[in-house]
Amino acid sequence: MRNRFLIAAIAASALLAGCSGGGGSSPSPVSPGNPGGGSSPTGPTTQSQAVEAIGDANAIGSPLKDFADFDKTIDYAPAAAQSAGRVRATASGACNNGVEFFAPDKNGDPNSTETVDFYDSACTIEARDVVRIYSQSSSSSETVNLTDSLFAPGNSTPIATQSETHAISNATFNQYGYPIVADGYDLVAGDSLNIATAKTIVSDRELVMEPASNATNDFCADSAGYNATGFQRLDKTFGWQGGVLSGGTRTVNSDGSVTWTATHAGTVFKGAIGGLSVATGVQNTACPISTPMFTLAGGTAIGTYSVPVVATFAHGMLESLSITGATLANGDTLNVTTNASEPPSSNLYITGTVSNGSTQIATFAVDAYGDGTLTVSSNGGEYVIVDWHVVR
Numbered sequence: 001m002r003n004r005f006l007i008a009a010i011a012a013s014a015l016l017a018g019c020s021g022g023g024g025s026s027p028s029p030v031s032p033g034n035p036g037g038g039s040s041p042t043g044p045t046t047q048s049q050a051v052e053a054i055g056d057a058n059a060i061g062s063p064l065k066d067f068a069d070f071d072k073t074i075d076y077a078p079a080a081a082q083s084a085g086r087v088r089a090t091a092s093g094a095c096n097n098g099v100e101f102f103a104p105d106k107n108g109d110p111n112s113t114e115t116v117d118f119y120d121s122a123c124t125i126e127a128r129d130v131v132r133i134y135s136q137s138s139s140s141s142e143t144v145n146l147t148d149s150l151f152a153p154g155n156s157t158p159i160a161t162q163s164e165t166h167a168i169s170n171a172t173f174n175q176y177g178y179p180i181v182a183d184g185y186d187l188v189a190g191d192s193l194n195i196a197t198a199k200t201i202v203s204d205r206e207l208v209m210e211p212a213s214n215a216t217n218d219f220c221a222d223s224a225g226y227n228a229t230g231f232q233r234l235d236k237t238f239g240w241q242g243g244v245l246s247g248g249t250r251t252v253n254s255d256g257s258v259t260w261t262a263t264h265a266g267t268v269f270k271g272a273i274g275g276l277s278v279a280t281g282v283q284n285t286a287c288p289i290s291t292p293m294f295t296l297a298g299g300t301a302i303g304t305y306s307v308p309v310v311a312t313f314a315h316g317m318l319e320s321l322s323i324t325g326a327t328l329a330n331g332d333t334l335n336v337t338t339n340a341s342e343p344p345s346s347n348l349y350i351t352g353t354v355s356n357g358s359t360q361i362a363t364f365a366v367d368a369y370g371d372g373t374l375t376v377s378s379n380g381g382e383y384v385i386v387d388w389h390v391v392r
Helices: 002-020 044-071 079-083
Strands: 092-095 099-102 112-118 126-138 141-150 160-169 185-195 198-209 216-227 237-252 258-271 277-280 294-297 300-314 317-323 333-338 350-356 359-366 372-376 382-386
Touching: 044 185, 044 198, 044 216, 044 237, 044 258, 044 300, 044 317, 044 333, 044 350, 044 359, 044 372, 044 382, 198 277, 198 294, 216 258, 216 277, 237 294, 317 333
Parallel strands: 216 294
Antiparallel strands: 092 099, 099 112, 112 126, 126 141, 141 160, 160 185, 185 198, 198 216, 216 237, 237 258, 258 300, 277 294, 300 317, 333 350, 350 359, 359 372, 372 382
């Protein structure tokens, strides 16, 4: 039911956004029968809590979005290959614990791979389909274009598509053009999340992955992004900037899973629809990062956040999440739970509550890929989360 709600909400929102335009004045509901500010115009108190809740949700989602995207840089391989920083030897497309890997891609493009992730280990419920075409510019650098189709369980039509460009440098590469993680590399990535024909989320990120020691890489990173379509009922849009400027680690575990451990700190913003953009500075190639490459331009800061995260990905899917002692805008705090009794395809796989003292601000519930809903506690208004960020 929740997955059907997600698809309907995204489709309705995209259609209305296309009719009214990115900066139009007519409000568009977030979900059928339950608009983001309630069925009547949003009052000041309700609107301020909605603004706060969306900012908090994006702050929580930022590190998870970054880690998930960094994880795309390499293929999801068995433990022995992962420990060496390499992808699996087979490229036949056979199901391997919830992943199908093709080289070349299904279309037969030169210098390409295709990775299909499934919600289940038997490869029957498709979750993500990533087509990757790479071009090596030198022995240590290449450019990669990725097209990522996002699926809700049991649906053959994507709920969204993501276009990404990766520039990888200071790397050594395997036979499929993936950087060998154990040797370290630098990454600059830009992507846009598109719902229907609307470019909805725009973000940029950089990663410095240092050479591994005993299956653990130290890393640092920064990113910035914003919602390009905005929220018509609130007459606002939202953005974020931040990162792991030092102290991050990526560890390959004995079972082949990968654990990212870091404190992601930054700032969330609000602004006029169409008033935000990403400013680009100089790429970093060593840790710690003193000046982030990407920052947000425009808007007004809602507040800062600091989110200590331990996130484990198995075969590219989030398997467990621990966030302890997170601080969000306006002194808000976070309680988050990974519900192992739920399947990864369930929108109740990861649940959380944002509170300020004894006042509950919002709750959220997403699946293992960060698709689900954010609910504002003051009026029950629901917003759609796709790929770890609030889209409508």
